Amino acid sequence: MTDAEDPRALADEIIRANQYLILATADDTGSPWSTPVWFATADNREFFWVSSPQARHSRNLAGRPDLAFSIFDSTQLPGTGRGVYVSAVGAEVPAAGIDDGIAVFAEASQRAGLTKEWTRADVEAPARHRLYHASVDELFVNSSRDERIQVPV
Secondary structure (H helix, E strand, O other): OOOOOOHHHHHHHHHHOOOEEEEEEEOOOOOEEEEEEEOEEOOOOEEEEEEOOOOHHHHHHHHOOEEEEEEEOOOOOOOOOOEEEEEEEEEEOOHHHHHHHHHHHHHHHHHOOOOOOOOHHHHOOOOOOEEEEEEEEEEEEEOOOOOEEEEOO
16 A cells, blocks of 8 residues: 555455455364355455354354454465455344345345345344354555555544
8 A cells, every 4th residue: 555545445445345254253162263265345444244144153152242254356476465364253143223224225235246135034044144243443555665554543
């Protein structure tokens, strides 16, 4: 990142250009786990994904809501890559928030060309998946000197 680049604009560009984030969680003992998840966001401050509540990362979040994730294009050449680094708090979306969250997820799914039309019924019991979200606490981008630049949230 050059001095002329706006860190917020760069973060927004990276997030828009990618569809997967690498989610890092830990269990109750602190044992780490990471997994890629397809995500949706309307504001680049709250991120949504669907997962099985039995998935390791979902079980980890149920006991320990602190998480981190990164978003980047893994095809970039070494030393040239741009990425977003986030610390957040995550959880299964509570019943009162499902309609708003699934609307964001469904809209992004349609934009991506997916044929599945996600609805509330797809993320409530007895369905296989649940809707999860992460609310950003801290967000960083990397500079051209491989330094992390904090972006106001």
